[in-house]
Amino acid sequence: MKKLILVGAGETAQTIFQYFAASKDFDVVSFCVERQYIEASRIFDLPVISYEEVVSSPQRFKDHYFFVAVSYTDMNRVRERFFNELKQLGLNLASHVHPSSFIGPDVTVGENCLVYDKCSINYKVRIGDNSTICSGSVISHSSVIGCNVFIAPNTSVGGFSSIGNNAFIGIGAIVSDMKSVAPFAILSAGAVLFENASAPNIYKGNPARDSNISSETYLKLMKGIS
Numbered sequence: 001m002k003k004l005i006l007v008g009a010g011e012t013a014q015t016i017f018q019y020f021a022a023s024k025d026f027d028v029v030s031f032c033v034e035r036q037y038i039e040a041s042r043i044f045d046l047p048v049i050s051y052e053e054v055v056s057s058p059q060r061f062k063d064h065y066f067f068v069a070v071s072y073t074d075m076n077r078v079r080e081r082f083f084n085e086l087k088q089l090g091l092n093l094a095s096h097v098h099p100s101s102f103i104g105p106d107v108t109v110g111e112n113c114l115v116y117d118k119c120s121i122n123y124k125v126r127i128g129d130n131s132t133i134c135s136g137s138v139i140s141h142s143s144v145i146g147c148n149v150f151i152a153p154n155t156s157v158g159g160f161s162s163i164g165n166n167a168f169i170g171i172g173a174i175v176s177d178m179k180s181v182a183p184f185a186i187l188s189a190g191a192v193l194f195e196n197a198s199a200p201n202i203y204k205g206n207p208a209r210d211s212n213i214s215s216e217t218y219l220k221l222m223k224g225i226s
């Protein structure tokens with residue numbers, strides 16, 4: 001079994017822990033958190049180590065695997081930052097596909113990807129590094145999922161479609177076949193996309209329409225910054 005360190009300690013990390021703990025391939029040995037965010041010395045009876053400890057002496061962790069167990073915060077940029085830093089340190093990043101998910105032939109899955117349970121990833125799909133496909137999602141043949149993408153549960157992506165880097169696809173959304181979603185776009189929960197989502201904006205409804213609000217503006221509004 002490969003020794004695994006989960007980066008993160010919040011709700012997402014604790015949820016992802018359940019998946020790795022049930023896996024036959026990985027033995028989760030600790031959680032890893034930036035010092036200022038450490039709230040407990042143990043989680044699920046495992047030690048919490050500081051991220052700074054890993055950064056200052058990466059050679060100590062060369063025989064470990066890491067998984068950045070962080071959600072879509074800041075359009076997936078937080079997960080992206082940890083992923084890039086750990087890669088630059090030369091550390092191993094794990095990926096995991098739940099055994100109840102179907103992975104078709106000629107599918108490629110990047111590093112630090114998690115395919116949750118009951119997904120179907122069909123023939124010739126490519127999934128870039130650091131992307132998350134949540135439970136019950138279907139990615140149809142020859143589609144391309146970029147890097148740092150977050151796909152919420154029960155989403156369907158039709159064949160020959162593409163999802164740009166750092167995009168967020170909301171719960172239950174549908175991307176029709178041969179459509180593209182721009183990098184950093186948000187497809188809202190339940191949206192049905194029949195036209196390309198070509199701007200880094202929020203798209204809502206059925207049929208999905210461009211709200212003309214960029215994901216950057218949306219994030220600033222959510223943070224109360226004008």
Ligand SMILES: CC(C)(COP(=O)(O)OP(=O)(O)OC[C@H]1O[C@@H](n2cnc3c(N)ncnc32)[C@H](O)[C@@H]1OP(=O)(O)O)[C@@H](O)C(=O)NCCC(=O)NCCS
Nearest residue numbers: 134152153169170171172186187188189190191202204205
């Ligand atoms: C798109 C989204 C980000 C918009 O958030 P928001 O702008 O804060 O939404 P608000 O609640 O302020 O609603 C603004 C308007 O959009 C509408 N709206 C919000 N979400 C909508 C959606 N998914 N589909 C259609 N209309 C939506 C609201 O009804 C409201 O309409 P009104 O102005 O006529 O009253 C959010 O609704 C969404 O889809 N989030 C994704 C949730 C998700 O998938 N989570 C997965 C976690 S695993």
